[in-house]
Amino acid sequence: MTRMIAAALAMILVLPNASTAQTTEAAKTDGKQTARDLLDTARDAASAPVDANRVPNYDPQATRDLQDLAQNPEQIEARARATATTNPALRAIRDSMASRAEFDPQDISDMLARSRTISETPLDYTSGMAVGGAQGTCVPLPPGAGSAGTYFATCNTGTRIDQSAGQCRVPLVASVTRRPQYHYLCSRFGDFNNSGEPVCEGFAGASCRATGQREGRCLQWFDNGYTRFCSEPGEPLTEMTCDAPVSGRTPYAVTSTTDVAAAPDESQCAGFASNGNCTLDAEICTDSAPQTRIVDGIAVTRPCWAWQRSYTCVTRSAASDCSALEDEGSCRFVREECLSGDEACETWERVYECPLPAGETGETQYVCDGDVYCIDGSCETIERKANDEFKDAVTALHAMNEARGQFDPQTLTLFRGTRDTCSSKVFGVLNCCKGKGFPLIPGISLLVALGCDREEVLLHERDAQGLCAYVGTYCSDSFLGVCLTKKKVYCCFESKLSRILQEQGRRQLPKPWGKPKTETCTGFTLDEFARLDLSQMDFSEVYAEFTDAARLPDELETSTIIQQKIQDYYAREAQ
Template sequence: MRLIQSLRIGLLGLLAVAAPLSAQQQDARADGKAFGESLRGEAQEAAKSQPNAANLPNYDRNAVRNLETLADAPERIESNAAAAATGHQGYRAMRDSVANRARFDPSEIEDVIARSLAINETPLDYTSGMAISGGQGNCVPLPTGSGSAGTYTATCNSGTRIDQSVGQCAVPLVASVTRRQQWHYLCNETSTVYGYPWCSAFDGGSCRITGYRPGPCLQWREDQFYRYCTEPGDPIAEITCDTPDARYTPYAVTTDNSIDTFSDESQCIGFADNGDCTLDNEICTDADPQTRVIDGVSVTRPCWEWQRSYTCTSREAASDCSDIESQGTCRFIGEECLTDEMPCETWERIYECPLPGTDISTQYVCDGDVYCIDGSCETIERTANDEFKDAAVALHAMDEARGQFDPNTLTLFRGTRNTCSSKVFGVLNCCKGKGFPLIPGISLLVALGCSREEVLLHERDAQGLCAYVGTYCSDKFLGVCLTKKKVYCCFESKLSRILQEQGRKQLPKPWDKPKEEQCEGFTLDEFARLDLSRMDFSEVYAEFTDAARLPDELETSILIQQKIEDYYARGGQ
């Protein structure tokens, strides 16, 4: 049964193959054959003829040559891209966005929320023991907060920014060999006695005299030894022509190889056409071997490729003050021109900001300070004795005056001049100090480009030992400041720095110009004129409260009352 079915299927297949085509199928086949025949001649002709670049749409010979060059030397792709990026608007917008975006130090955020995190961990430790009866409870110290007394000077820049970028490009030497035939003739410049035409007959064509040979001898003389010419004829000139002269028969036909070379500067067009780019140097990068075979001809050149280095500059308005202004706690003081030129291209804006850090004195939550009756609560506020701390500061100032007296100049509290530098609108800033967290390890800042002296200044200023004097421009270009220097006067203690800062305002004795300030101390007469009671020493109070707790009138009265009650209790009264 299966065999019969297989034979039936095979027979049907053979019938389908052998069946005649319909009229519609025959017409379609005829149309396709006719269309193919119409294109056969054009296809054969295209296969025989040389390709013509002019017939190719969007064909750019220079672009193809540049791509071929990059294919042979892919290491140039990066340098070519860097050269094109200098003038690309999207690239510049990306750089500006990265340079001017807001930045926050994680350590500063942690300092701000440290107290909240500590109370959140164990809230009952700071609220336990409070009673409705208003009885005296215990005082629990709060964890260290982030606020502190004192300010620091913060600066930023505004005005014109000059961006300098360096780019390189390659200039290869391209050599080509052109072969052409030369036809050589002989002529005479004086007569036609030798059967040669006049040389003037070749004037006006593509011919030139390329040499001379002696003419036939007019008079010979012989002796027993040899034969020599006593009257040589006029010299015969050799003429070389680029095209044959049909009037005469050449005595020789040669082929001349002409070598043409040119420097391919296509990779440097972006730099050369940019008026803000300056060529710094050009060095040979490919001189071995000097002799190379070009189309079968040896060509010798001292260098086959050069590398050009450019420096490009651009000017644009810029400001890096967004970080300071966004804090909302800094007070704008003023701005100064860094270059002392008019119109001023670069300004430094000066702000006074509160110092971050820890609380000066410990704060408490005291059960006994809150009294509640029938839901109405009252808080007892404590008033500290300010006279004690002021007296302590004054005594400490007198003690430091003895230690910092210079008998040679008869001055007190002399400081040392220190400077640090930073790029205007740049990333590297070696002038961060007070107001910024200390970076652990000197080696890190030194590795970034700061000197050890600048790192030590950073540490001393962060400790509150240095007073900011001012800033001046140390490097400028086209009237725009590129690098600025900050000047500080640093002292042996924080108290000495405060005395100098606030004492100079009282005298008055302002700081000298940043380039000239030498951090001189007070003379004896100047120090005698200072009124210490008018000075704010809140920054140094913590140094005394760490050593001894300041007396509190309320705490003292409670202690006295408790002693009186204990005395009567022991006596049974």
């Protein structure tokens, strides 16, 4: 039956458009024409001469009277007194006040006291007596809550990474070294052109380097009696500077040089640098003034003389926070999913389905047969029966009503949800979105102060109210193949009933949720909704919301009978 209702609703949502079919262009043309007609009417009215008679219900005399009162406000009270004697509205008010029933305050107090007594033991006064004089029979209403519902709880198992921070100091160590320098002269061709100096190739194997050049010995001078100059210069000589004496050669000079070496002392950071699980995060200069310092009598200038390095180190260990769920006998293991996404999975999430704790049921409600209601000596027996199917009928009607309200004409879908996510540290303490099955911490500001996002706290509240369906979890931050932060994905709906229709309807079609990272919470198409069998769905989670409604027809009938008898009583008294 419910499947036929769902199919009929799908047709109702589509047929109105088919019966009044009109193209988009035709609708636009009609709209433009209507706007032009209204514009012409407004222009005519604006350009017409001013005529007070054209104003609806315009009374020139009433306008003049109001103007006189505005100029002479002291006449308002006098005219009001004169009008009060003949005004029908004021006379009706006075007559009503004069004929209004009056009650003694003590009678009102006694009535309230009786009401309190009846509310404390209602069955003593509502069950009544049967016609034969026996006590009426009362039947308890069927339980309205059914089951409180279930929720998905998750825990983590696998590799845990603990992070720690470390710092070390790296000073710059400067040293000064003085060593002798041996200077030689050589020529490219040696003593071939009578330069008197060895060939430069003889210095190739020594620790020597060319440091300059000078003119070679002059081979031919020219003297004209006035000036003398070299008309044939010899081969230029190369100055060679060597760190050690060259065997068989005599230096023309021996000097000394100063070497300045500056190297960072890494000893304090060696432990962090050699640890493959430590990562350098930052290096900052902590000693840069003054930049020029005297080392062994030599001025040495460096932009920084010491640094501080910051490292983050991790340690791996096996961990699990599933013991509480595994020890809970009422939770059922559903599945295990890899969070790290690698072939050799490092971190797993285990999903359990747990029952929601049953809430307070309150007192049992009854419907009673054989009740006798008497007013003015006239008694009548009211027969009543408990209706086990009423809650199912109300739920089905409510589902149909929500289907109409949640139909999206743009996408032609029903019960579309919104995607919400929340993040939590794997093996972390703070969890901002546990949702159903966990108590709400009062005060959003407190959770935000602890590190939760405001939207995540709102998601926690909506899920606790039964408005969200859990889709799944994916890893949003990992390190060395181990998941550090995971993100839980939910699809949230406008009502608890919409969520149940989505969860159980997807299993019927079947239409499983997509991957958590890409799920967009789409609704049912009209064809999909028409294929659903609502009679096979478990709506027991929402029955509690219709418990009071289950008594409505019976109470309404009783109230109507009592009201009619009261009216008859006063009608007879008035005669």
